[in-house]
Amino acid sequence: MKKKSFLKTLLVLAIVLLISTSAFATEVNDNMEVSANQDVEMPVLDGTTDEISEDGIMPISDYPDRNGISYEEGGIEFLEDDVYLCSEDIVYDKLVDGNVYLIGKNVTVSSQAISGNLFVFGESVKIDASVSGSIYAFGNNVEINSGANDIYAAGNKVIIGENSYSYRDIRVFAETCEFKGYSYRNFYSMSNKTNINSNTAGGVAGRTFYSGEIDIKNDQNFGEVIPVEPIVIEKKSDTFSDVISILAKAFTAIVIILVWSNITKNKENSEKENYIIDVLVGLGLTILVPIIALVLVVTLVGIPIGLLIVALYVIALCISVPIASLEIARIILKLTKKTCSNLMKFVLALAIYLVIELIGFIPTVGGIITFIVMAYGFKVILSTIFVKKENKEVVSE
Secondary structure: HHHHHHHHHHHHHHHHHHHHOOOOOOOOOOOOOOOOOOOOOOOOOOOOHHHHHHHHHHHOOOOOOOOOOOEEOOOEEEEEEOOOEEEOOOEEOEOOOOOOOEEOOOOEEEOOOOOOOEEEEEEEEOOOEEEEEEEEEEEEEEEEEEEEEEEEEEEEEEOOOOOEEOOOOEEEEEEEEEEEOOOOOEEEEEEEEEOOOOOOOOOOOOOEEEEEEEEOOOOOOOOOOOEEOOOOOOOHHHHHHHHHHHHHHHHHHHHHHHHHHHHHOOOOOOOOOOOOHHHHHHHHHHHHHHHHHHOOOOOOHHHHHHHHHHHHHHHHHHHHHHHHHHHHHHHHHHHHOOOOOOOHHHHHOOOOOOOOHHOOOOOOOOHHHHHHHHHHHHHHHHHHHHOOOOOOOOOOO
16 A cells, blocks of 8 residues: 555656646737727836836736727727737737737737837847837847837847837847947846947947947947946855755655655565666666657657656656665665664665765766666666565465
C-alpha cells in the first residue's frame, strides 16, 4: 500500500505540473450601430493630469464597464472596448477607446487613435499609431513611429523613429537601439549599443541615460547625457554561501531519506547483488527514459504520456541522490555485516549524502560522480516501484 501511495503522490505532482489554462477574449461583445454625426476627439495625456495613477505607470484598464459599442466613421470602425488579438500575422488599424493587446509573429499597428494602452508582443513589431496611454512593445525587431504618454520597448533591435514622441519617458532594452524621436522628459537606453541620429525636431528635453556604447550624431537638442554603470555585486564569501546551500539541500534530503526509509523498511533482498550492473542499468535507464518520452511526443498521439513521463522523470531525478545515499548506507552495512539501529542508519545515509554534495564541487570529476550516483538512485526508485511481488504461502499450524 505504501508503494502505491508513493506512486500516486508522484502522479499527482506530475499532473499539477502539466495542467495549464489560457483564455482569449473577443474584440467586442455585441456590434451596435449608433449615430456617428459627431467629431471624434481622442484625449492626449500631457503628464500633468490626474488620469495616471502613478508616475510613469498607466492602469491596465481605465474602463472596466465597457459595453462593446462599435460603429463606423469614414470607413474606420470605432470600438469602445478593450481589444485582444492573437494570430500569426496581425495588421490593426481601428480606432479604439480602450486598451489593445496584440500577440503574433508579425504585428503592424496603424491606428489613428487608441485612448488606452497598447501592448504588443511579436517577432516583428511595427507601430505607427497615436496612443493616449503608453506603448509596451516586445519583439525581435521593434520599430515605433508613434506618439504616446510613455514608451517601453525591448528586443534585439529597437528603432524609435523620427515620428515618435513621448510626453513622459522613453525606455529601451535592446542589443541595438536606433533613436531618432523626441522625449519631453527623459530617455533611457539599457542597450549594448545606442545610435542617436536625430533630425532637427528630434531630441530629449530632459536627461539621457545609457549603458554600453553610444554614438550621438546630432546633440543640439539633447540635455545632459549620463552613463549608467552596471551594478556589480561582489560575493564576500563563496564558502559561506556554499555552506548555506548544502545545509538547505541537507534539510530536504533528511525528509526524503526518512520517507523513503519508511517506505522500504520491510524490504529484504537475500539475493546476491551486482552493484556494478545496477549502476550501469541506472545509467542506461537515465538516458533511455527521456528518449522514449521524446519519441512519444514526436508521434503526437503519445504527447500526454510523453509529458507525463518527463514530469515523473524530473521528479525522480530530484529525489534520486538522497535515495541513493540511503541505499549506499545499506550496502555498506551489509558488506561489513554490522547491525545498527535505524537512527544510526539514517545518520550514515545523511553523512554519505553530504560527502556526495562536497564531491560535486570538484570540477568535472565531481559532476561525473554526482551523475553516476543520481543514475543509481533512479534505478533504485524504479526497482522499488515496479518490483514484482512474489506470492508467499502462509502456513498456519
